[in-house]
Amino acid sequence: MDFPQALRERRTDRRLSQLDLATRAGTTQRHLSFIESGRSVPGRGMVVRLAESLELPLRDRNELLLAAGFAPVYPETPLDGPELAPIRAAIDHILTGHLPYPALVVDRRGDVVAANAALDLLTEDADPRLVGPGTNAYRLALHPDGLAPRIRNFPTWARHILERTRHLGELHAELSGYVPDRDPGEQHLGFAVPLELDTSAGELHLMTTVTTFATAVDVTLAELKLEAFLPTDPATTEALLSARGTGSPR
Secondary structure, rough: OOOOHHHHHHHOOOOHHHHHHHHHHOOOOOHHHHHHOOOOOOHHHHHHHHHHOOOHHHHHHHHHHHHHHOOOOOOOOOOOOOHHHHHHHHHHHHHOOOOOOOEEEEEEOOOEEOOOOOOOHHHOOHHHOOOOOOHHHHHHHHHHOOHHHHHHHHHHHHHHHHHEEEOOOOHHHHOOOOEEEOOOOOOOOOOOOEEEEEOOEEEEEEEEEEEOOOOOOOHHHOOOOEEEEEOOOOOHHHHHHHOOOOOOOO
């Protein structure tokens, strides 16, 4: 895909007019029109400004730079590399700080990078092949050998997961096969879905929070998400406190 087409597609995906984007990027609509038609070739600084103005993820910004004929400017460092050792230590610290509440860190595909000990209560009885670093959190949630048999509100929770994975192609297709094809009902709240899970400590009612590394300038870090499960009632709080795990994040 050439740069003018790539830029147009990203702009229209975000429902921005040429004037809107030009204003954000500090240029004129006429100049932007020339860029999108291929009549004007932008410099690297303009491409970076346009990508920032579109609020693109770092991976997409690199792709836009490549389409314009420039080298990527945002590194993609392996998480297990020595350069990111301080980040790994910080992630472990954050996960420990969420105890007694379950929390995990996943990458852009939902693959588990790390988790704290409290997650063991949620994953008990799941197939060990679906649990731990390198496995997929979305697959764990919906697979019949994962959490699915113990999720009381599975149809609505499953649709919540499927909405989050539409961009994941083959994985989304696989996950869709685990979900019953029926209307979740009038009480369905869309993305605002709590998790109702049977465990050895009783039925847990949990909401999730998702935190990103918003100011990261490395693709790997920018794509990480910290997901924490928080209690929505006193009984769940008490159950998590009673079942509090010990040890370091996994």
